[in-house]
Amino acid sequence: MTNNGTDLAIGYLSSSVAVLLFGSNFVPLKKYDTGDGMFLQWVLCAAIWLVALVVNLILRCPKFWPFAMLGGCIWATGNIAVVPIIKTIGLGLGILIWGSFNAITGWASSRFGWFGMDAEEVPKPLLNYIGAGLSIVSAFIFLFIKSEISNGTCSMDTTPLMTEQAINTAQDPCPDYSWVDKLPTVYHRIVGCSLAVISGILYGSTFVPIIYIKDHSKRNDSIYAGASQYGFLSGVLWAIATCCWFIANHSLSAVVSFPIITSGPGFIAALWGVFIFKEIQGLRNYLLMILAFCIILSGTLCTAFSKI
Template sequence: MSNNGADLTFGYISCFVAILLFGSNFVPLKKFDTGDGMFLQWVLCAAIWLVALVVNLILHCPKFWPFAMLGGCIWATGNIAVVPIIKTIGLGLGILIWGSFNALTGWASSRFGWFGLDAEEVSNPLLNYIGAGLSVVSAFIFLFIKSEIPNNTCSMDTTPLITEHVINTTQDPCSWVDKLSTVHHRIVGCSLAVISGVLYGSTFVPIIYIKDHSKRNDSIYAGASQYDLDYVFAHFSGIFLTSTVYFLAYCIAMKNSPKLYPEAVLPGFLSGVLWAIATCCWFIANHSLSAVVSFPIITAGPGFIAAMWGIFMFKEIKGLQNYLLMILAFCIILTGALCTAFSKI
């Protein structure tokens, strides 16, 4: 097999692993109360940084580019909305929506050269456009799928159980998410999922920018590595730094009485490790396939995995109409992913 063929195979295998882990990384958290998510996101990001440290040591500590941290900052900003999204519209629907907008943003920025990037070319542009377009269509279909998420978690029956596991009980044990009405649940959840998706789709822009400008002798990034994994430590450091800043700001806003959930620590850490491994696979896929191919595939696939968890384990999505919409959306996603994959060949 030629080197190009081996790269493609390795890239698609990396896509598969990333899809599986991205679609499952929040599953460990579903059975635990996570409050408003601010404490959880910090635990998750700490785990992410530790994985990056291990990867950095394995790679013999490649040069650290501070600008690559910006991508991590962007991702961490989108990540603070994850818990409210899952609480309002569910794991499956949440990942489906933010994954679709993630795909569109990441694909468009690479394909058309947004934010100072070099526009990426593919062997078959028409198939690539069709694949990206189908991702957009699937996003609109997902908006019509109704998930069944309990919204009465602040009742007198549940409050004692919640406060028993919260370190600080001087505040109202119910988060702002729990107090939303059913209609507001859906509006807030879908809106946050869209915003997070756009931010997630921009997370690789600084790294791709460095790689593109490394080929220019007059650039400060001249000679920078073309191997995406060399930027993992900087990227993940940006994630941990930003999440820490947000958590400290949260502590200040809560007057030094943040809501801490000890039972969520280990599940949150596991979730962070799974996410970090998946993202490393995504870095490899970007290197082997290019972002214009990897984005539509990796961002669309986890929705299928998450929806399966939501349907069969958590019972978030029910009803014949929802099932039919899900099947239609999955068919569109699969077709789009195949079109995108073959556009590279």
Template sequence: MVPVSSNGTDLTTGFISSAIAVILFGSNFVPLKKCDTGDGMFLQWILCSAIWLVALIVNLILHCPKFWPFAMLGGCIWATGNIAVVPIIKTIGLGLGILIWGSFNALTGWASSRFGWFGMDAQEVSKPLLNYIGAGLSVISAFIFLFIKSEIPSNTCSLDTTPLITEHAINHTQDNCHDYSWVDKLSTVQHRIVGCSLAVISGILYGSTFVPIIYIKDHSKRNDSIYAGASQYDLDYVFAHFSGIFLTSTVYFLAYCVAMRNSPKLYPEAILPGFLSGILWAIATCCWLKANHSLSAVVSFPIITAGPGFIAAIWGVFMFKEIQGLQNYLLMIFAFCVILTGALCTAFSKI
């Protein structure tokens, strides 16, 4: 168990960790921008393999703290939500996907910590009103991205045409693609229904991913609990959490292989980008766990779930030239102001 530092140092560490997590969560899909990922089942397994490798390295650095199997449940929950990411991107786009799953992620994670759902202890802050305002602004900021439009070509079916921010354009040129996934066969209305439904489910699952870790920490303070004496340092649970992710993704991939009669759709060009994406996500999550330890989840959740959409928009403007026009730029500036205000309110609620 790592000793707790002074309050000032703890806050600084927490906010720096939150900033790194926001940047990496907003960037981890960038390596996959020009890769054909098909139905996403092969990609999610590659991504989760990279996540587990990072966990192994972190576990060795921390001198192999005690492994709590219950912490694996959080990884299982996350992996279950993650298998829907590619279908979400293909149906409603990453921007609208982030809007929906980010909002439900923020609300579920914040509310469960703030009000003590799922057997956890309710987390208090010194200024509850500011915390409520910060959480609300974090959700509102996500809706702004819904109105940001991007310029995307309509002559190809690769993921190069999938914008990082706005809704995926569904066009008839997909008929030229030689390899369809089940998503490509849906109608426009079905795209919207399936994509939005999956995003809601994924968001709720994402928001619950740290519940087992927080539960163990809370019950470690009770002498009559089986978790009595468990570590209060969130990163001590990263190996168990990420092992749950890898185990669950492997089970889903094997089930997929069985369903495909041992002829799964593999996309070799997505291996290295998918591995890099997984590494970025794993580092971001380690930073998030560090922020949870330093700030508490009730503070870190609104901050870390609000920022990635803005970072994705920045990539869309400067790297991929998807977002153009004065109106879009003004909306981005407004979104940034809302995110910054919400983050400040959440931060000051802790001080």
């Protein structure tokens, strides 16, 4: 197998692992009360940082560029909305929507060289454009799929061990519930879909600082000259899945890996949502989802073959 063939094999294998892990990453959130998600964000980032530290040591601590931390900040900002999204429109639909907008943003910025990055070329640009276009179509189809999310209610089975006389008789009946739990049902879909779109755009911009450093590392007159092509330490990384994504970016280029890795997890998450959590029900929703999956699969194949 040629070096190019080896790179392709490594890239597609890494993409497959990333798709599986990204699609299952938030499954534990369905089993526990996560409040408004802020404490979860801290714990999640701490776990991710530990994995990133180990990977950085394995790479013998390449020179660290603070600008790369901006990518982690962008990712963390988008990730703040994860819990509200899952609580309002569900795990499957949430990842499907933000994954589609993630794909669009990441692909476009890499393909056209936004934000100072080098525009990336592929051997078969038409297939690449078709793949990206199908991702856009699938994103709008997902917006019409309705999910069934059970609303939390105040438990009346527990009473405090100690009580004191209330000063204000008009107290909140659910003091420990987050703003998401108190949100009227009619607004769930609007808030959830809007946050998913915003998160997707932010996720799609996560790698901009990293790719910018990698592109400019090849120029002798740049301050980033000689920077590592594996910039794993970017503030906050998404653990093993993100490491696989970096490998795929290097082997396939971001213009190919983005549509694959950002669209694929939605399929895995939707399987969780349909068969385990029963979030998506009804013949109409099933048909829309099947149609969207066919479009995603077609787009992913077009994107993959555009590199060959």
